[in-house]
Amino acid sequence: MSNVIEIEDYSWKYVNTRTPAIEGINLTVEEGSFVGIIGPNGAGKTTLAYSMDGLIPGQYNGIKKGTVEVFGTEVEDYAKGELQQLVGVVFSDPEAQFTAMTVEDELVFGMENIGLSVPEIRDRLEWVTELTELSHLLMKPPYEISGGQKQRVALAAVLAMRPKILILDEPTSMLDPVSRGRIFEVLAKLKAEENNTIIVIEHSLENLIPLADQMVLMADGSILLQDETQAFFQQSKLLLDKGLYPPGAMHFFHELKMKNYYQGKYPLTVTEGIDLLREIKGF
């Protein structure tokens, strides 16, 4: 697998701030991989996401050091709008990213911008509304639907542009557990069927872990840990130190380990936990 994103010694300091928002970042993302980025608030996750989409330095003033390459080209070297065709971003506040008066207008806006023809827009619209189960909402104003539906609209609007890399910046931070689950269902479908490269910044680990191939922990503008998901979560102590509470099953086994009742690897999901308990108990 080739690398679609390569970040080397990257630092970004916003204008009129004393310290860099992110510093010394080295990160590579393989094509088709699902990367989860976690970390406390203020860790620099959003800055990193914006850097990968060219919003930084395009829309913000600041000082950049190092390189951020997407498909082998530095983000600044892409023509206006060209990078956005390759990298799609879904922001945390769905309402803030709505640019149109109906859900349908919202979904086709990006496709019109990249110059697709009417038949192609129609095909993609059908595909994306089926994927995100939005067909019944097409004529509704996007700001009048539920929070979960809004975030699915925001996701669908980006998906319709068929970006090769999809970045979601805390897409479920404003959603209830059911709506959160539905967003991740869509992401699971994308991972299974479309082979997109997906980068998700998220606090909800229960939903993220089953999908993520690779995890990144950020704090204070730096990457503290980066590894494959299974290996990543074996560092429970570091995660807990950073105030990130692993999912229940993992936490349970961590506590067992602390009390010397268990010595193996932590399970990532409840199902894995049950299987592990079965193994231990022998039933």
Next chain:
Amino acid sequence: MNKTLLGYVPNESPIYSVHPFVKLFFLLIVSLFPMFVTAPDWNIGLMFIIIILMWISRVNMKTLKIYVPVAISMGTIIFISYTVLGGTHPEFELLARVWGINFYWERVRDALVVYFRILPMIFTMVFFLSTSRERDIIVAMRSVKVPFVITYVFAMALRSAGMVLEDFQIVRQAEQARGFDPAGKSLPYKIRQYVMYMIPLFALSLRRSEEFTNALVARGYAFTGEFSKVKRADYILTHYSYKYFDYIFIALIGITFIALLIFRYGFGYFLVEQSWLMGILYGAVS
């Protein structure tokens, strides 16, 4: 029910069969009618026609009640401006003198003329806003090849207005949740408090602008033009097509307007001097 700019109109309303451009054309042309008509009789007639159109379009007529205070206060302001504040005119016919204020027939007549010119214009606007969604305005503008960037800025302005109102509600509720209650307080106090609302509202607007710009850039939009240099496919317009009755409506509105101009300037119709309503009123007050 479909939400329109001023309320809700049932899905079954015949207004949805009409192309959005026809509605916009109606607004732009028919609201000009009263400017060429000084006889209130005709303008009142126009108001009745618009009410009938609203009824046919199944607009909830109860919503019109909210305009009654507006109509009354507007009428009062116009009447006071023309009579109490109208000055002294010895050449005019004096109807009455109350507390040193002269009430002239000509000034009362002119106040009524102005009032009944403005009212049908408002009725036309209310009809349009009651039967149109934001999308209809955008479609109407794009269907006559108004450049995308203009229609888009217009759409964003509509959307921003809604967002500012929503934010205002949030800020107000936050103030109330902390025990602030302006009920019963003096007007200067209320004004001072409204200034206080403006600060968080302004900060929120700035943040929203940043988020909105990011969203536009992330969707590949730049106001300098489409990066792909490919003709922009206006997908939404594919949902709308002109039907034979749309052309009939456009022709009717256009012909009526031309006829109005011909009758007004060619034959001297629609003048206040010919108004039977004014004749009756004059007979009653003089």
